[in-house]
Amino acid sequence: MREIEAGKITETIARLCHEANYELGEDVVAALKKAEQSEESPLGRAVLRELLENAQIAREGLFPLCQDCGTAVIFLEAGQDAHVVDGDLHAAVEEGVRQGYTDAYLRKSMVRQPFSARVNTGDNTPVVLHTDIVPGDRFRIMVMSKGGGAENMSRLAMLKPAQGREGIIEAVVTAVDEAGGMPCPPLIIGVGIGGTAEMTMLLAKRSLLRLVGQPSPDPEVAELERDILERVNDLGIGPMGLGGRTTALAVHAEVMAAHIASMPLAVNLQCHSARHREAIL
Amino acid sequence: MMQDALNIKSPIEPDVIDKLTAGTRVLLSGVIYTARDAAHKRIVESLDSGEELLFDPRGQTIYYAGPSPARPGQVTGSIGPTTSGRMDAYTPRLLAYGLRAMIGKGNRSEAVREALVQYKGVYLVVVGGAAALIARSIKQAEVVAYEDLGPEAIRRLIVEGFPAIVANDAHGGDVFEQGKAEYRRGR
Numbered sequence: 001m002r003e004i005e006a007g008k009i010t011e012t013i014a015r016l017c018h019e020a021n022y023e024l025g026e027d028v029v030a031a032l033k034k035a036e037q038s039e040e041s042p043l044g045r046a047v048l049r050e051l052l053e054n055a056q057i058a059r060e061g062l063f064p065l066c067q068d069c070g071t072a073v074i075f076l077e078a079g080q081d082a083h084v085v086d087g088d089l090h091a092a093v094e095e096g097v098r099q100g101y102t103d104a105y106l107r108k109s110m111v112r113q114p115f116s117a118r119v120n121t122g123d124n125t126p127v128v129l130h131t132d133i134v135p136g137d138r139f140r141i142m143v144m145s146k147g148g149g150a151e152n153m154s155r156l157a158m159l160k161p162a163q164g165r166e167g168i169i170e171a172v173v174t175a176v177d178e179a180g181g182m183p184c185p186p187l188i189i190g191v192g193i194g195g196t197a198e199m200t201m202l203l204a205k206r207s208l209l210r211l212v213g214q215p216s217p218d219p220e221v222a223e224l225e226r227d228i229l230e231r232v233n234d235l236g237i238g239p240m241g242l243g244g245r246t247t248a249l250a251v252h253a254e255v256m257a258a259h260i261a262s263m264p265l266a267v268n269l270q271c272h273s274a275r276h277r278e279a280i281l
Numbered sequence: 282m283m284q285d286a287l288n289i290k291s292p293i294e295p296d297v298i299d300k301l302t303a304g305t306r307v308l309l310s311g312v313i314y315t316a317r318d319a320a321h322k323r324i325v326e327s328l329d330s331g332e333e334l335l336f337d338p339r340g341q342t343i344y345y346a347g348p349s350p351a352r353p354g355q356v357t358g359s360i361g362p363t364t365s366g367r368m369d370a371y372t373p374r375l376l377a378y379g380l381r382a383m384i385g386k387g388n389r390s391e392a393v394r395e396a397l398v399q400y401k402g403v404y405l406v407v408v409g410g411a412a413a414l415i416a417r418s419i420k421q422a423e424v425v426a427y428e429d430l431g432p433e434a435i436r437r438l439i440v441e442g443f444p445a446i447v448a449n450d451a452h453g454g455d456v457f458e459q460g461k462a463e464y465r466r467g468r
Contacts, residue, residue, distance in 0.1 A: 066413070149363060
């Protein structure tokens, strides 16, 4: 059986935390440039230009893209034919975040006992870790630094099946409208449809790992994504909520089967500073 | 065409606040103080209990921000705005006490907007997520209160050419409402 050293996982996650927070993905940069070309609002265009300039400054390596370096959300696809040696997997992941956030001068934003003392843990742990067992002998590790402002605007709605496609669109558009400028638009809108309450939230979050604007492979879902995007961009919220056509850069929807009584819907908003990186071990 | 940005000094004098209108871009120079969720809670608790304030907000400008750590040789780390709405619960109280200006991102509650008109204050926004760019306009930074809060400590910043936009002015103007009304497509 193939062996993967725990230390290698730590090292990889530390590197991914660093890269994600200083190098905005080329897909995001391209989407922002395209938006800067098409945005009608002068203030909106000025915001988009600032974001592109910000990405360049961050790439130089002294300042992370955003001061909110987020909660470290880790998606780990663990090949069933590999096993971890020389350490505990969960501890190795936490150590990777601890080292990455410390060495790269990233802000530590996690507070213990959130309903009372709210004391900063000092190293951005604990992580939020989602593990899937998959075929093969490789580990695919995806690190997402998820900012608090956008995450706060998440929504879960257990819709009635009778509400149908239009009910889904309405609910997503309403969530974005109510969020206004708070989640740092232009957004990438993660949508989960189906499953159960917790699974649909995970679907929405996972959809944010796609390249910006990459449509769903299911043509019916892709059409839904396009329709939601059009409706959202008609809201007029615009970059940072200051008015404009670019409220979202993309809508990503992930769909799974649901119970005959249910149509769960999740909305997970990603700010324009969409920071994630992956590696395969 | 968009007008050029207005150069203004912080603390912002009342006569300057009176002239600012929603949607105007400004470049701020002078002194501002960072304070966010935890610091606001402590300031208001001190006001309630009559304790001495470690930071006196009267006449000042508060920036809702908690920077990333500064690298050696740098004044600050990245330092963009956090969502202002979370401070809405504390803001009317602070404006009544004498706070004059706030900087953050996102819209404010009706109570805050009314308090801005009543007490002649102004709310500015900076571009969320442009935190590395904003860091360039910070010339000095020192923690002045609540050091134990880490990124949430109150810092005194000296800024030059800090780029902001007037969001809510002292006359009821609101850039979010104006912008949305202009670009919304009817349904």
